[in-house]
Every structure is written in structure tokens, then in C-alpha cells.
Amino acid sequence: MTGKDHYYNKAKQEGYRARSAYKLQQLDDLEGLIDRGDTVVDLGAAPGGWLQVAAERVGPNGTVVGADFQRIRPFDDEIDDRIETIRGDVTEAKTLDRIRRAAGDSDGEAGAGRGPVDVVLSDMAPNVTGEYSLDQARSLHLARTASEVALELLGPGGTFAAKVFEGPDVDDFRTDLEDEFQYVRATVPDATRDESSELYLLAIGRLTAPVAPGDELDVEIVDTGSEGDGIATVEGFRLFVPGAQPGETVRVRVDDVKPHFGFAEPIEC
Structure with missing residues (x-):
């Protein structure tokens, strides 16, 4: 298609704010990341395509919280009351407290495994410089940052999904996730552009035990x-x-x- 791809046009036709909405659909279809009634947190959520899909998947009894530096426009359809957006830096304690309160934790207490969050998503990507080694390193840093937030927010058995650019140290990151989750899967959704180096890591089953292998x-x-x-x-x-x-x-x-x-x-x- 002239200048635009299939998923871009499909998103326009079906009312999604970004073609990336189909990536989350495909990831969820593959691994069952989101259940009805879940509480989902989307980091780096602007412009809101993943929020739309997550709100559809959690249903009327679920909650979706989106956080980003950028303002996220309100949604004007039936999913709006399931979505709360927060503008702020997710690495700051005050932003995490706002996320916890929006997710239903009235105490806003820190600490891994204490919150009600079922799923943490991150489709964050760096501003691309064109120097791949630098872009890849920045993408990995964002994914690691998202994982640290996820470990703070997720309850037992929770799920984390994040995008990285393929390259050095991704295997080390995956190994670190495997220490914290029951299993980790790497995949590339069909909606990813052919020329893209994006890879999604899906970490399933948050481990919050007081013991670890080898103890x-x-x-x-x-x-x-x-x-x-x-x-x-x-x-x-x-x-x-x-x-x-x-x-x-x-x-x-x-x-x-x-x-x-x-x-x-x-x-x-």
C-alpha cells in the first residue's frame, strides 16, 4: 500500500489509535495475557492503542491504567469508564503511588506482590537515532525499567510483557525475568513490520515466594x-x-x- 501498511489502515478503519493495537491482540491471543476482570497497567501508553485493546479484553468489570509522559486523550466510547490515565514518570515513587491508587490499592503501599495488578505491559521504545547499537541499548534500558515497575506492582501469578530491540544483553534480561516468573517466552507478533527488530518478552506467573531455588x-x-x-x-x-x-x-x-x-x-x- 502506498506509504502505509495493512495494519495502519486497519487501525484507522476499526477505530484504534495505533497499528500497535494488533500486536497486543496477537500477543494476548498467543499467550492469554489478559483475563476478564483483570487489572492491567500499560506503561508508555500514549496514544492509547494498547489501552483500547486491554479495555476490550478485561471487560466491564476490569480496570486499565495507562501512564505516560505525554497526555493521553480521553476515550469517547463505552470503554472510557474502564480506563484511567496518568501523566508522569513511571520511575518516580509518586507516579507509582498514583498507579496503585488507580488500580484499586487505596493504601498505595510499595512492595512487590502487594498490589492488585494482574498484568503490566510496556510497548515503550526510545526515540530512534539511527545508530542501532545506541537505540538497542536504550530500548533494553526502557524494558528493564518497565520490569522493575512490574515487580513492584504485580501480585502473585501476574504477567509482564515488554518490547525490546534484538541485540546484546537481551538474553541476560530474559534470564533475569526467568528468575522472577514461572516462564518467559520471546515472540514477534505478525503485526510487526518486516524490517523491524522488535522482540516481545512475555513473562508469565510472577513468583512472590519467600524462598528461591538453591536456598x-x-x-x-x-x-x-x-x-x-x-x-x-x-x-x-x-x-x-x-x-x-x-x-x-x-x-x-x-x-x-x-x-x-x-x-x-x-x-x-
Whole structure:
């Protein structure tokens, strides 16, 4: 098409503010990022294409909060009452507090895993200079910044999705996300332009356990699971310990951590 692509024209026809709306649609269709009734935070949300899609996907009982340096024009259709926009720097504590309040946390307290947020999205990109190494580094910095915000806002099992430009240190960033989420997937939606170097990292299942793989600790076995494993609790978090019996105190090494439970092996003292 002359000067414009298929998704640009499709967005105009269907009332989306940006062609990128179709990227979020495709990411959500692929991995089920957004559920009905969710609370979603979109970082760098202007002009609002992702906000529109997120509001459609959460439905009338969901909440969508968009934050950006730029002003985001109000929405003039039925999704407007699901969307709240905040103008500010998401790296500043006062902006995060405003996001928490908009998301439904009346206390506005900081701290990973305390908030009601289910999904944090970031389609942020740097102002392109034409020097790819610099642009790539800046995109990675934005994605890491978004991930830090996500770790502050997301509750247990929450989801984070962010755009980066392919290049150095993206694998390291993915590894860091894998330490915080149940799994991480890299993908390029069909709506991405062929010449683009964009890559989306989808981090699923926010881990908010008080223990991490490799931790060694003494636990008291308080119950038995359906498959015969002993069950210990650490700050309310369940650890399954094979071969252990209720009443025992066991030294264990944590092997694997899921959003709501983990596995540990007994070790010799």
C-alpha cells in the first residue's frame, strides 16, 4: 500500500489509535495475557492503542491504567469508564503511588506482590537515532525499567510483557525475568513490520515466594500431600518435601518454586 501498511489502515478503519493495537491482540491471543476482570497497567501508553485493546479484553468489570509522559486523550466510547490515565514518570515513587491508587490499592503501599495488578505491559521504545547499537541499548534500558515497575506492582501469578530491540544483553534480561516468573517466552507478533527488530518478552506467573531455588533451610513438616510428600510452610508458602513425615524437622534445599508452592529435597546436615 502506498506509504502505509495493512495494519495502519486497519487501525484507522476499526477505530484504534495505533497499528500497535494488533500486536497486543496477537500477543494476548498467543499467550492469554489478559483475563476478564483483570487489572492491567500499560506503561508508555500514549496514544492509547494498547489501552483500547486491554479495555476490550478485561471487560466491564476490569480496570486499565495507562501512564505516560505525554497526555493521553480521553476515550469517547463505552470503554472510557474502564480506563484511567496518568501523566508522569513511571520511575518516580509518586507516579507509582498514583498507579496503585488507580488500580484499586487505596493504601498505595510499595512492595512487590502487594498490589492488585494482574498484568503490566510496556510497548515503550526510545526515540530512534539511527545508530542501532545506541537505540538497542536504550530500548533494553526502557524494558528493564518497565520490569522493575512490574515487580513492584504485580501480585502473585501476574504477567509482564515488554518490547525490546534484538541485540546484546537481551538474553541476560530474559534470564533475569526467568528468575522472577514461572516462564518467559520471546515472540514477534505478525503485526510487526518486516524490517523491524522488535522482540516481545512475555513473562508469565510472577513468583512472590519467600524462598528461591538453591536456598537451604530447616523446616517443620506439618502435613502430608495427596501423593505422600511432606508439606512444610514458610511464611504461609507451601513446600513439598518427599519422604518427610509430619512432626519432623528437616534440613532441605529448595529445588523449584512456582507462584503458589515449591519443591525441596532433604539434605544431610
